[in-house]
Amino acid sequence: MRVATWNVNSAKQRVPRLLPWLDQRRPEVVCLQETKLTDDAFRALLGGELAARDYEVALYGEVQWNGVAILSRVGLDNVVRGLPGAPGFPHQEARAVAATCGGVRVHSLYVPNGRTPDSDHYHYKLEWLSVLRDTVAAGPADVLVCGDMNIAPADADVFDPDAYVGQTHVTAAERAALARLTDLGLHDVVRDRWPDERVFSYWDYRAGMFHQDLGMRIDLILAGTPVADRVRAAWVDRAARKGTGPSDHAPVIVDIDTAPDGDIGPVVPPPSAGTPRRGRHKLPQAR
């Protein structure tokens, strides 16, 4: 089962990148953030294209900002929109949606930015993370906590720690809040697989930051131990950050072995699997 998370920075703007990427990577489950669309607008924009690719969709969006989604072709059960008990700013924001997909509790999260340390938004971020921790603690160990955490877990996750002194995303309180979540028994699958590599998932649009690989790793996939034990690959899909009209974030992808009694869902042939072309390739003939 392939699970991906991607802050698309507007689903509407990203359609020309999102659909080909789905066809190329063929993830079973996709967590999206910053869709920036109401649920009606999302369905009008992408409902048909996603249904044609056998995805069911769980949405929690709003009109201008935020917005999260889960796409799944391995089932989509017990959908919970939002984070019950989470604070608002001041109103509830569309920053969390959860569903059970292929036997795994999947969370698609867009953690508040925090803006500046000690601002109201920063304290909102910390309180929101505390409620997230309690929500995950109350759930199953077969869990994937995915999304834009807006925290770089360690100094190795920013291009220049000195450039971030006094900034959000790297403060001790934010990292402690993230640690209280991962202390539940979650594993940072990309860092576990690439312990010493320079791995980022976000690069500012400006000043050639991507070209110079000056970024941050703030988009995470955190796996409960039983899921982490089944991880076979985990990486950042940098190709999706290249070219024309990218998001400023790249997708993060994890491949998980099927559980011994798991159901991977319907088998869908690849788009190229069709009638063999005559003439160019000689197929073995039965005698």
Place this chain on the structure above:
DNA sequence: ATGGCTTCCGCTGGAAGA
């Protein structure tokens, strides 16, 4: 570097992002 891009709504500017 003081936001250097990109997006949104909604109107041509201001806010937000990290």
